[in-house]
Structures are given as C-alpha cells and as structure tokens.
Amino acid sequence: MTNDKQLMTTKLGLIGGGVMGEALLSRLIARGIYLPSEIIVSEPQPARRNFLAQQYNVAVTADNCQVFTTATEVVCLAVKPQVFSAIAQELANVIDKGHAPLIISILAGITLSHLEAAFPQLPVIRAMPNTPATVGAGITAIAAGAYTQPHHLQTAWQLFSAVGEVVEVSETLMDAVTGLSGSGPAYVALMVEALADGGVAAGLPRAIANQLALQTVLGTAQLLHASKLHPAELKDRVTSPGGTTIAGIAQLEKAAFRFALIEAVKAATARSQELGK
Ligand SMILES: NC(=O)c1ccc[n+]([C@@H]2O[C@H](COP(=O)([O-])OP(=O)(O)OC[C@H]3O[C@@H](n4cnc5c(N)ncnc54)[C@H](OP(=O)(O)O)[C@@H]3O)[C@@H](O)[C@H]2O)c1
Numbered sequence: 141m142t143n144d145k146q147l148m149t150t151k152l153g154l155i156g157g158g159v160m161g162e163a164l165l166s167r168l169i170a171r172g173i174y175l176p177s178e179i180i181v182s183e184p185q186p187a188r189r190n191f192l193a194q195q196y197n198v199a200v201t202a203d204n205c206q207v208f209t210t211a212t213e214v215v216c217l218a219v220k221p222q223v224f225s226a227i228a229q230e231l232a233n234v235i236d237k238g239h240a241p242l243i244i245s246i247l248a249g250i251t252l253s254h255l256e257a258a259f260p261q262l263p264v265i266r267a268m269p270n271t272p273a274t275v276g277a278g279i280t281a282i283a284a285g286a287y288t289q290p291h292h293l294q295t296a297w298q299l300f301s302a303v304g305e306v307v308e309v310s311e312t313l314m315d316a317v318t319g320l321s322g323s324g325p326a327y328v329a330l331m332v333e334a335l336a337d338g339g340v341a342a343g344l345p346r347a348i349a350n351q352l353a354l355q356t357v358l359g360t361a362q363l364l365h366a367s368k369l370h371p372a373e374l375k376d377r378v379t380s381p382g383g384t385t386i387a388g389i390a391q392l393e394k395a396a397f398r399f400a401l402i403e404a405v406k407a408a409t410a411r412s413q414e415l416g417k
Contacts, residue, residue: 141238142146147184148389149175149177150179150211151211151213151214151215152174152180152211152213153179153180153181153182153207153208153211154179154216155181155208155216155217155218155219155239156217156218157181157182157188157200157214158188158219158220162192163303164224164300165181165192165303166304169198171302173302176197177197177198179196180200180206181200181207182197182199182201182203182207183200183205186202188273189202199354201264204227204231205230205231205234205367209239210294213241213242214242214294216244217243217244217245217246217247218246218248219247220247223246224247228259231259235259235262237259237261240263242265242292242295242296243262243263243264243265244256244267244299245264246268246269248268248318249412250251251314252264252283252286254286255285256285263283264288265281265292266283266285266292266314266366267279267298268282268322269300270321273300273303275320276304277307277319278300280300280304281307281308281317282297282300282306282307282308282309283309283310283313284308285306300364315409315410315413316405318412319410320408320409322408323404324405324407328357332353332354332357333353335352335353335357336353339352345395375389
C-alpha cells in the first residue's frame with residue numbers, strides 16, 4: 141500500500157483512521173492543506189485500510205512505527221485513549237531525536253505530561269475537537285507542550301481549521317473545554333429533540349416538528365455567528381411586549397433552563413477532571 145515515491149514526500153502521519161481520523165484526513169485533502177501523496181495512515185483493520193487508500197489515495201500501513209518514522213512534519217494520534225500506552229511503547233523503539241515531528245494528540249484525557257513522558261523532548265500538542273468536526277463545523281481547543289515552538293502551533297491551527305474553528309487554551313482549561321464544547325453537542329441534540337417534542341405536543345406532525353426544531357437551532361446559531369450579536373440582544377429583539385416569545389421564556393426560566401445548562405457544563409467538567417486522575 142506504500143511506495144518509495146510516497147514515503148519520500150510524507151509530511152503527515154495519522155495513527156488511527158477512525159471517525160475523527162477520517163474527518164481530518166478528508167478535509168485536509170479537500171482543502172489542499174496536504175496532498176494525498178503527503179499522508180500516511182496506520183490502521184489495524186485491513187478492510188478499513190483498503191477503504192482509506194481507495195477513498196483518499198493515501199498511503200496506508202498496519203505499522204505505527206512506519207508512520208512515525210516517515211512523517212516529516214506532524215504525527216497525529218487519533219486512536220482511542222485506551223490504546224495510548226500500547227502505542228507509546230511501540231513508538232518508544234523508534235524515537236530518534238534527529239527526527240522530531242510535531243506530535244498532536246486528540247485523545248480525550250491524555251495529558252501533556254502523559255504525551256511528554258511518551259515522547260521525551262519532542263514538541264507535543266494536546267487537542268480536543270468535537271463531533272461536528274466530522275462535518276467541518278467543529279471547534280478544537282489546542283494546548284501546547286513545553287517543547288512546542290510558535291510554528292508548531294501554527295501547524296496545529298492550520299490542521300484543525302480544516303474541520304472547524306480553533307482556540308488555544310492553557311491545558312488547565314481542557315476539562316472545561318470538554319464540559320462545554322466536547323459534551324455540548326449532546327446538550328444541543330437534547331434541546332433539538334425536546335423542541336420537536338414540544339411541537340408534537342402542540343399538534344405538529346413529527347416530521348415537520350423535527351425539521352422546524354433543527355432548522356431553528358441551526359439558523360439561530362448561524363445568525364448569532366454572522367451578526368456577532370450577544371445572545372441576550374437577539375433574545376430581546378424577538379420578545380415583543382406581552383407576546384408569545386416572552387411567554388415561552390418565562391416558562392423556561394421557571395424550569396431553570398439556563399441554570400440547568402450551567403450545571404451541566406460544570407458537572408461534565410468535574411467528571412472530566414475525575415476521569416483524568
Ligand atoms: N469522535 C469524536 O467526536 C471525538 C471528539 C473529541 C476527541 N475524540 C478523540 O478522538 C480519538 C478517536 O476517536 P474516534 O471517534 O475517531 O474513534 P474510532 O472511530 O474508534 O477511531 C480510532 C481508530 O483507531 C484504530 N486503532 C485501534 N487500535 C490501534 C492501534 N494500535 N494502532 C493504530 N490504530 C488503531 C481503530 O481501529 P479499530 O476500529 O480496528 O479498533 C479505529 O479505526 C479518541 O481518543 C477520542 O477521545 C473524538
């Protein structure tokens with residue numbers, strides 16, 4: 141699946157070509173950030189390797205060490221956190237200080253100190269993307285390790301820009317990022333479902349209620365994003381005196397809607413801190 145020409149020009153190595161790995165791969169290629177011939181992906185399953193090779197025309201291998209030793213710019217770890225220590229052990233045999241690609245990990249809960257213990261004195265970046273990255277609408281928080289230079293951050297920034305927006309945070313804030321943007325898609329999904337249920341309760345057919353709920357959330361997010369309006373300002377603009385919207389908002393306040401979301405983010409942050417211990 142690999143040939144000499146490809147390996148001479150390999151810039152990006154991807155370890156793990158699952159959901160998130162493929163999201164990155166597809167958009168990095170579509171945006172022309174890397175050419176297919178500049179990418180190598182390691183994957184244990186032959187069927188998945190064949191699929192990635194055929195779909196994206198990238199080099200594929202079952203050998204993580206091959207990815208690590210041939211990628212000149214970046215090695216991105218996109219496996220489940222449970223296999224991190226096994227992969228770190230594998231790669232320990234081929235770490236050579238003369239070859240120091242930037243290591244980017246998207247593994248939830250794997251800290252910079254874990255990464256720096258596994259890749260001593262190498263530039264490492266911990267990143268936390270979220271599920272909407274799979275449709276190019278994600279947001280990724282990145283935190284830099286001790287040996288990371290500004291150009292490494294630039295590389296990570298460019299890489300994750302392919303799947304959405306990017307913010308840089310100190311690593312101490314990664315649990316809060318997890319509680320907000322990492323877990324947030326589930327909160328929003330819950331809200332879309334509940335809005336649609338409300339529509340059905342008010343007499344709408346299910347399919348129309350689902351469509352109205354989803355597009356309302358999507359459209360409002362797009363409006364807030366494009367207009368840069370503060371959410372409270374938008375809310376004020378759509379609440380007329382004695383009108384329908386303020387009647388709905390009063391009910392949400394009675395049910396402590398905003399408090400529930402604040403507490404959800406705090407609870408998810410606390411859980412992320414617990415899991416990281
Ligand atoms: N999905 C998200 O929305 C999201 C958001 C934030 C962070 N993350 C992080 O992203 C990482 C990947 O998540 P994912 O959703 O993409 O998971 P996934 O779809 O399960 O992808 C992981 C891939 O790695 C492969 N793999 C397993 N063991 C390997 C090994 N030893 N060497 C090389 N590849 C190996 C898996 O192959 P097999 O299927 O054969 O095991 C699979 O294709 C996780 O650490 C997660 O914490 C994901």
